[in-house]
Amino acid sequence: MTDNPIDVLDEILHTLHNHRDAGIRGFDCSGEAAGLMDRWHEPLTQRRDTLEAIRADLGECRRCPLCHRRRHIVFGVGNPDAQLVFVGEGPGRDEDLRGEPFVGAAGELLNRIIQAIKLTRDQVYIANIVKCRPEGNRNPEPGEIATCLPFLERQLKAVNPRFIVALGKVAAQTLLGRQEPITRLRGKFYDYHGIRLLPTYHPAYLLRNPAAKRDVWADMQMLMKVYDYED
Numbered sequence: 732m733t734d735n736p737i738d739v740l741d742e743i744l745h746t747l748h749n750h751r752d753a754g755i756r757g758f759d760c761s762g763e764a765a766g767l768m769d770r771w772h773e774p775l776t777q778r779r780d781t782l783e784a785i786r787a788d789l790g791e792c793r794r795c796p797l798c799h800r801r802r803h804i805v806f807g808v809g810n811p812d813a814q815l816v817f818v819g820e821g822p823g824r825d826e827d828l829r830g831e832p833f834v835g836a837a838g839e840l841l842n843r844i845i846q847a848i849k850l851t852r853d854q855v856y857i858a859n860i861v862k863c864r865p866e867g868n869r870n871p872e873p874g875e876i877a878t879c880l881p882f883l884e885r886q887l888k889a890v891n892p893r894f895i896v897a898l899g900k901v902a903a904q905t906l907l908g909r910q911e912p913i914t915r916l917r918g919k920f921y922d923y924h925g926i927r928l929l930p931t932y933h934p935a936y937l938l939r940n941p942a943a944k945r946d947v948w949a950d951m952q953m954l955m956k957v958y959d960y961e962d
C-alpha cells in the first residue's frame with residue numbers, strides 16, 4: 732500500500748474500472764455493509780459472529796413489508812451459549828408489544844414445556860423465523876421469510892446449540908427446506924448444519940388442539956433421552 736496520493740487515486744480508478752467491467756453499477760453504503768467492512772480488520776480468530784453484532788446489523792430493519800405495522804422487532808432471547816434453541820414462526824400481538832418472543836398464552840405453554848424437560852427459559856434460546864409481526868397472525872410470506880432468515884441463520888450459528896426444536900409448520904419447513912406437513916415432519920430428528928433438529932407442534936396450535944399435547948410430550952421425551960443435562 733502506498734502513501735502517494737496519485738498512486739492511491741490510480742488504485743481507486745483501477746478498482747472502479749474493474750468493477751465497471753464486472754457489471755457493477757453501484758455500491759452498498761448501508762450501515763450493515765460498513766459494519767461488515769469494519770470487521771475485515773479483525774483477526775480471523777476474533778471474527779466469531781455474536782448476537783450483539785447480528786442485532787446491530789439488523790438495526791431498525793425495513794428490509795421487508797412486515798416493518799410497516801410492527802411495534803417492536805422481536806430479535807430473540809435467552810442464553811447465548813444455549814444447548815437448545817426453540818424456533819417459532821413469528822411474533823404475535825403480545826410479542827410485538829413487548830419485543831420478546833413467546834410471552835403471550837402460547838409463551839406460557841412453551842414455558843411449561845421447557846419446565847417439563849427440566850430446563851428454565853434462561854437456559855435456552857428462543858427466536859422466530861421472522862422478527863416482525865405478520866398482521867392478523869397470518870403466516871409470513873415466502874419473500875418475508877427469505878429476507879429475514881439470514882439473520883436467524885446467523886443467530887443459530889452464533890449460539891451453536893446441539894439441538895433445535897422447530898415449533899410448527901413454518902419453522903420446520905423453512906429450516907429443513909421441506910414441504911411436508913408438520914404432522915409428517917414431527918417426531919424425528921433431522922440434521923440442520925450439524926445440529927439435531929426436532930420439529931414439533933407450535934404451542935399456539937396446542938392451545939386450539941389440546942389433544943396434540945400428547946404428541947409434543949412424546950417429542951420432548953425423545954429430546955430428553957439425548958439431551959446432556961450435565962453440560
Ligand code: SF4
Nearest residue numbers: 792795798862863879
Ligand atoms: S421481518 Fe425481518 S426482514 Fe422483515 S422488517 Fe422485520 S426484521 Fe426486517
